[in-house]
Amino acid sequence: MTNDIYGIEKWGKGFFKILENGNLGLLNPQKKQSKPIDLTKIVKKLNQKLSPPYIIRVADYLEFMIKEINENFNKSIKAIGYKNKFKSIYPIKVNQQSQVIKNVVKYSKKFNSGLEVGSKAELLIALSQNLTKNALIICNGTKDEEFIKLSLLSNKIDIKTILVIESLKELDLIIKISNLLKIKPLLGIRIKLTNLISGKWSQSSGDRSAFGLPVDKITEALYKLKKNQLLDCLILQHSHLGSQVPDIIEIRKYTQEACRFFVEIYNFGAPLKYIDLGGGLGVDYTGENKSKFHSINYSMEEYCINIVETLKLEFDKAKINHPIVITESGRATVAPSSILIFNILDTTIFDVKSCPILNKKDHIYLSYMIQILNYISENRIQECFNDLNYYRDELRVLFRNGQISLSEISKIEKTYLFVLNRIKAFVEEKKLNSNPISNKLNNLADIYHGNFSLFQSLPDMWAIDQLHPIAPIQKLNRKPSKRVILNDITCDSDGMIAKFVLNDGIKDTLPLHEIKKNEEYYLGVFFIGAYQETLGDLHNLFGDTNISTVKLEDNGKFKIVHEQIGDKISQVLSYVEYSSSEVLKIFSEKTNRFYKKNLISNSEKNQLLKNFKASIDGYTYFEN
Ligand SMILES: Cc1ncc(COP(=O)(O)O)c(C=O)c1O
Structure with missing residues (x-):
């Protein structure tokens, strides 16, 4: 068995295991002793009716993550002596797909969890779910009359819909409509914290963030509520510091600032009952456990302990009762449960197995190219590369000028690739990774063409250079002989992946196996459940992929519990x-x-x- 070059152990959260036969196994984190399920068997089963690419949603991973978040908060609350409870809220925007929401609601029922919505459409989804009586629906985003009316009226049928005030203008509208309907609203207030977070979503935090009320507007809102006899309706304080927060210190600082506002608003006379800290809990996509964009420097346990400890300290200091703690973790909840599986359609191999044989008529530069093989060595490696490119480029000029024929230039190009690959093999064998030549050679990687659209299925990889781990789901017990970059099926040069998470760091090429003629070879892209499933676009009119939800069973078996046919043309x-x-x-x-x-x-x-x-x-x- 080769070692884990893809770093599956590092980033896999204990969800994956390389099986004896080299296939990737799915482990049930809730039944640690049960036999892993061979992912290639799931793909084979799906292939009987459908075609790749597929999104495979593993329901057990979703269930596990919901349990993890709730249980870790409950454990921290108990250990720290916090005198209230935790409620998890799932933000619908992170993955709105009906099967995902159905499972989120099902698995979080025992925790009385609720939903967060940011639009009218999301509100309709939330209102149509079978939530428990104590579950909250938290309404963020800009709200028009229709949105506010529906939220207020839903309170009449025992749904706890909280309208979070995003602006003073919105507050005026809420006051007007609640007076009109004679319904007292359940209100929240969204505050703009000044602490700035690092990472890609730093714009969601700090003074210049788009959402919430700044300090001066908060006081205005409080007086307005008081004047309209609605201060007693203000039961929740909301803030959100942005997604994928890499550093635990930032979470602590931000929680502390949220507490300060809470104390002040409470002391003003609002009967605040809930402190909602929004999202931000990150996913360690690279498994590095570091404060970096694709990673986080804390565990779920540390996240919960840091928040609860800060809350207790601050509220005890202010001598006010501990409120109910809410977080809206979307990414951490759903990212791990979806895997994109696609097949490789073709390969472009820049490789020549044997050295072309010289004959008398060949240009002298061709023999010089072959002579480079005699001086490949550590201290002359750059010289070899320079010489090879010089001779090839000079010969290309001759071809353009009509001085050599198509068959001659073809032999020259083959010789170039043969010598180049010898240089590459030498660099790899001697592990000259820090040599600048190594980067240049990586740019000459082979290309594997995948049956997927980067724009549709992995939009954050395209738009914001988000990394998702990628690994083959077979042959993991065999040493890969190729170093490749991936091209998708769109006719766009942007549809390319050239950054990969490997065990020894982030690299420009992905080691993959040689693929024989007619051989099916599949890759998995992991942790794509958050944002990716709905942010995608229709570039080249590639639509939603086929989707299947699976349940892991005992003895290496699985059940396909739902299938959704992808978009038709x-x-x-x-x-x-x-x-x-x-x-x-x-x-x-x-x-x-x-x-x-x-x-x-x-x-x-x-x-x-x-x-x-x-x-x-x-x-x-x-x-x-
Ligand atoms: C208000 C609100 N809550 C929760 C979230 C989810 O954040 P995350 O995916 O980091 O958990 C977001 C996402 O941007 C958000 O805007």
């Missing part, structure tokens, strides 16, 4: 305002015109129309 056409019946009609008319003029046969006409119709109903990705 007719669906993606409709997103860009085409009617597929109209498109078909136009194409049929054109085909018929050709048929009537005897330019195509009846059978050709039928074949054309049959293929067109099949494509309209087909998957947007490459199908076998």
Whole structure:
């Protein structure tokens, strides 16, 4: 068995295991002793009916994460002697897909957890869930009359919908509508904390963040509430410091600042009952356990302890009763449970197995290129690389000027690749990673073409250089012989992945195995459950992938509990305002015109129309 070059042990949270047969196994974190489930078997089963790419959602991982967050907070509360409880709230925006929400609600029922919404559409999703009586629906975001009315009216049917005041203008609207409906609202106030966090989402924090009320507006809001006899409705204080907070110290500082506001607002006379600290709990995508964009320097346990300890200290200092603690962890809850699986469609290998044989007519530079093989050594490695490129480039000029033929330049290019790969092998063998040549050679990596769209399935990888671990799901017991970058199926040079999480750090190439003709080779992209499933776009009209939810069972077995067919071509056409019946009609008319003029046969006409119709109903990705 090769060692874990992909760092699966490091970032895998104990969810994955390399099996004896080299396939990737899924472990049930709630049944540590049970036999791992071979991920390739799940893919094989899905292949009987569908085509890759797939998103595989492992329901057990979602259940585990919900339990982890709640139990760790409950444990910290008990250990620290905090005199109130914890409530988890799931922010719908992080993954709104109905099967995900259904499972979030199911697994969090025993914790009386609620939902956070940021729009009217999300409010409708939340209101239609079977939440427990004590669960809260927390309404953030900009709210219009319709949003406010619906939230207020929902209180009449025993749903605890809290309107979080985002601005003074919004407060005026809430006052107006609650007077009109004669319903006293359940209110929250969103405060803008001054502490700035690091990482990619730092704009969500500090004075210049887009959300919440700054200090001067908070006092204005409090007086307005008092004047309108609504101060007694203000039961929640909300703040959110941004997503994927890398450093635990920032969480502590921010919690402390939130407490200060809470104490002041409480002392002003608002009967605050809940302190909502928003999201921010990060995911260690690289497994480095460091304060970096793709990593975090704390565990879930430390996160909970740091928050609860800070709250207790601050509220005891201010001599006020401990409020109910709320966090809105989205990323940490759902990221681990979704895996994108795609197959490799083709490879571009910049490799030549044997050295072309010289003949008398060959240009002298070709023999110089081959002679480089004689002086490859540690102190002349850069010189070898420079010489090789010089001779090749000079010969290319000759080709452009018509002085050498296509077959000659083809031999030259093959020789170039042969010598280059010898240089690469030497650099790898001698582990010359710190030599500047190493980077240059990595840029000459092979390309594996994957059946996926970066823009649709991994939008944060494209837009903000988010890293997700990627690993093959088979052959993990064999040494990979290729170093590759990945290209997706779109016709866009941006559809490329060239940063990878490996056991020995973040690298520009991914070690993968050579793929034989007709061999199926699958890669998994991990921790994609948060934000990725709905942020994606339709670049080149690649739509949602097929999705399957699996439950891990005992004895290495699994159950597919839900399957969702990905977008058909007719669906993606409709997103860009085409009617597929109209498109078909136009194409049929054109085909018929050709048929009537005897330019195509009846059978050709039928074949054309049959293929067109099949494509309209087909998957947007490459199908076998
Ligand atoms: C108000 C609010 N709560 C919670 C979250 C979720 O944050 P995270 O995914 O970091 O847990 C967000 C995300 O941006 C948010 O805006």
